[in-house]
Amino acid sequence: MIWRRQWRRRQVLQMGGALLAGYGMGGCGQALLGPQGNRSSENSEPGSLSLAELLARWEVGIGEDPGRFLWEIESDPQVAAVARGWDPHFLSGWLNSFDHRQGDLSFWRNWHQAGLLRQWFERGYSLHIITWEDDTNRPCGDYHISPQFVQDVAELAGYVAQANPQGRPTYWSLATEFSYWRIPADAYNADTAPYYRALMDNVLRARQAIKERLPEAEVALCWGGWIATFDDPRRGAGRSMVAPFAETMSQMDGIAFQSMRQRRPGEFNPELNGPDPGNPEQIRLCCRLFAPIHRNLMLAHYEPSIKDKHPNGGRADTVQVDFAIMSRREWLQEVSQLGLRRMSLMHYGLYKGDPYGALTAARQFRARVGLPAVAQGV
DSSP: OOTTOOOTHHHHHTOSSOSSTTOOTTSSHHHHHTTTOOOOHHHHGGGGSOHHHHHHTOEEEEOSOHHHHHHHHHHOHHHHHHHHHHOOSEEEEEEEESSSSOOOOHHHHHHHHTTHHHHHHHTTOEEEEEEEEOOSSSSOOTGGGSHHHHHHHHHHHHHHHHHOTTOOOOEEEESTTGGGSSSSTTBOSTTTHHHHHHHHHHHHHHHHHHHHHOTTOEEEEEEEGGGGGOEEGGGTEEGGGTGGGHHHHHTSSEEEEEEOOOSOTTOEETTTTEEOOHHHHHHHHHHHHHTTTOSOEEEEEEOOOOGGGTTSOOOHHHHHHHHHHHTSHHHHHHHHHTTEEEEEESOGGGGTTOGGGHHHHHHHHHHHSSOOOOOOOO
16 A cells, blocks of 8 residues: 655665664663653563563454455455465554645445454454554655644554454554654754654554553564664664653553565675664564563564565565574574564565465474464355
8 A cells, every 4th residue: 555655765765884783682772761660561571481482462453455365265266375374363454645644544444334344353363553644745744743643543543443353453553754754854953853753743642542542552663674784873773862762652552663674684785785684683672672661572474575666575585584584592592581472474475386485484383373263264
């Protein structure tokens, strides 16, 4: 649903310097906690669990069009194979704004009116909603600081509540990739702070509106995962941008982030003039960065996306390598202990036909994490 997104950002955001140099486990942890420093028992829970217990509580999702995905399960054997292999617990859909004034609720209204949302819950799925704003022309982001945004998520939460009388948890990743919306990108400074303060206030209002209708909802601010791969304290950029958001994020139900690096780990990246760290490392760095603030972390949308061909130009060869790395015990143990417990594939079409063994690798990863989903009809 975000066909019009531009991907030049990753050329801008991932350039310069030694990308990962000197970044250790303790690099930003305590500083991010700030004066509040308090965590719920849920946040401190991972450290007390065994690896088997940590992996068992994982949940996985799939996007980006729940209606089309479930229809194609019945009509396309390749999509049915994806559904069986990935066995998702929840379906991911998007609330996008292209005009910076209102969100496109048309899909959700149609699904609600047709009774599809209720059918999905009855089949055993939960829902994950991601909100995003067109960033073709910057600065942008007006929608996410407007009263309309709060009204839109309240309307959508009302639809979900009617479809979900059992009160199953739903997941909300708000304002994904918001750090790119202002100029300069990925920096909290005198120029960008007024916008980001307004965004934090409005995200908390949106959370309240959602929780009033869906008390079991888990609502998170959603970062572009690249933010964890560089740091410029002088400009308040990269990892140094996160600290001003810590208090707000500690008041939410978790922290979400994406990872969409197109290159395989170690593959030459001309923008970096060196090897690309890859998605598994970026995800690990995000977990290290955010765990001191909240121990309920979600990889909201994963896809090795080719910038100029998104959304149908993901690299399945990168998927295969990524999942091979992420299936390793040491990777799973570290990110799970840091609080990662959910991830969603951005577009299921990338896995159709098992190109480069992408579905096979994803299926092997899925066998390591989470209990079997309860969804019926797959």
